[in-house]
Amino acid sequence: MKEWMKNVRNVTPYVAGEQPADKNIIKLNTNENPYPPAPAVRELLNGFDTDILRKYPDPDIKDLCAELAAYHGLSSDRVFCGVGSDDVISVAFLTFFAGKKKVLFPDVTYAFYPVWAQLYGIPYEEIPLKEDFRIDAADYRRENGGIIIPNPNAPTSILEGIEFVEDILKHNPSSMVMIDEAYIDFGGKSVLPLLEKYDNLLVIRTFSKSRSMAGMRIGYCMGCKEAIAAMNSIKASINSYTLSQIAISAGVLSVKDDAYFKEQCGRIVKTRDEALKTLAGLGFTGPESAANFVFVKHESLPGDYIFEELKKRRIFVRHWNKPRIADYLRITIGSDEEMKRLYEALNDIIQSERK
Ligand code: PMP
Numbered sequence: 001m002k003e004w005m006k007n008v009r010n011v012t013p014y015v016a017g018e019q020p021a022d023k024n025i026i027k028l029n030t031n032e033n034p035y036p037p038a039p040a041v042r043e044l045l046n047g048f049d050t051d052i053l054r055k056y057p058d059p060d061i062k063d064l065c066a067e068l069a070a071y072h073g074l075s076s077d078r079v080f081c082g083v084g085s086d087d088v089i090s091v092a093f094l095t096f097f098a099g100k101k102k103v104l105f106p107d108v109t110y111a112f113y114p115v116w117a118q119l120y121g122i123p124y125e126e127i128p129l130k131e132d133f134r135i136d137a138a139d140y141r142r143e144n145g146g147i148i149i150p151n152p153n154a155p156t157s158i159l160e161g162i163e164f165v166e167d168i169l170k171h172n173p174s175s176m177v178m179i180d181e182a183y184i185d186f187g188g189k190s191v192l193p194l195l196e197k198y199d200n201l202l203v204i205r206t207f208s209k210s211r212s213m214a215g216m217r218i219g220y221c222m223g224c225k226e227a228i229a230a231m232n233s234i235k236a237s238i239n240s241y242t243l244s245q246i247a248i249s250a251g252v253l254s255v256k257d258d259a260y261f262k263e264q265c266g267r268i269v270k271t272r273d274e275a276l277k278t279l280a281g282l283g284f285t286g287p288e289s290a291a292n293f294v295f296v297k298h299e300s301l302p303g304d305y306i307f308e309e310l311k312k313r314r315i316f317v318r319h320w321n322k323p324r325i326a327d328y329l330r331i332t333i334g335s336d337e338e339m340k341r342l343y344e345a346l347n348d349i350i351q352s353e354r355k
Helices: 003-007 039-046 050-054 062-072 084-096 112-119 162-171 192-196 225-235 245-256 258-281 303-312 336-354
Strands: 079-082 103-106 124-127 146-150 177-180 201-206 219-222 293-298 328-332
Touching (some): 062 079, 079 225, 084 146, 084 201, 103 112, 162 177, 219 225, 258 293
Parallel strands (some): 146 177
Antiparallel strands (some): 079 219, 293 328
């Protein structure tokens, strides 16, 4: 071992879904949106004045914070923007989980949470989901140093109600409770109204899924103004200029076109609801989804087998070789054409197995 290696920080990184170079692959593995971003975003990028690139972007991301604040009926000092919600959550972990008590999150959830906790030396405990993959609020009535839960949860796709989050808030007044609403725009009811009652709530959102802008890297969160100020202090201690000026401008234009946004979300919800029915016809079961993906297992074929067979047919979905979920596949909702190709491939896999 080389001497300098002794000082290297050891981490087990998060493994992101594959981003294949081959454009012909049907990519249903990272919950991207099959439809383009708002037309005004496309126009902006087509005619972007590159002179803007000489200067640093606005470190306070004022325009986008103001646009999002107006959209959600909040003041600007209650919105924090980051480079995707991954950046927002990472800054939130650093900001609010600095105590010695364990931070709580479900055992089956966004796999990045334990990675940040390990990186930042935050003690944590994974709370098992119930047999049916639901989260029991009663499990979060124990001493903790903070809580983070996605709603809908990923990869289960299950949405819990506002009462569920309020129960957790009521029983944890001295913890920061983060609700990761990455997938809330696909039919779920947001817990945003609870912000008026609870100053220990942080609601996290992303432009990556419902706004078709995963490649632009924009995420944000909303909380009380003291919480947002605390996050801004941490951010300004790591990197002042997080969002590029292009991302800030594109983000503003996306938020302005609410009609387009709602229409695209509606299309995905429709395809998703049809998908669960079609997949049931092929022998798959899974929970009712409130996200832009479904989480399903087949009545006889193992998860890893279907995953590999789909891959051979150039269709990528997501699979985890983990206890409890090894037979499940997380399938992102693609365009209607992509879904048709998926069903054909699944049918082919099932039929060849029966021969
Ligand atoms: N939270 C959840 C629950 C997610 O599934 C994802 C997507 N991987 C993220 C946050 C991060 O998304 P992004 O950084 O693209 O905003």
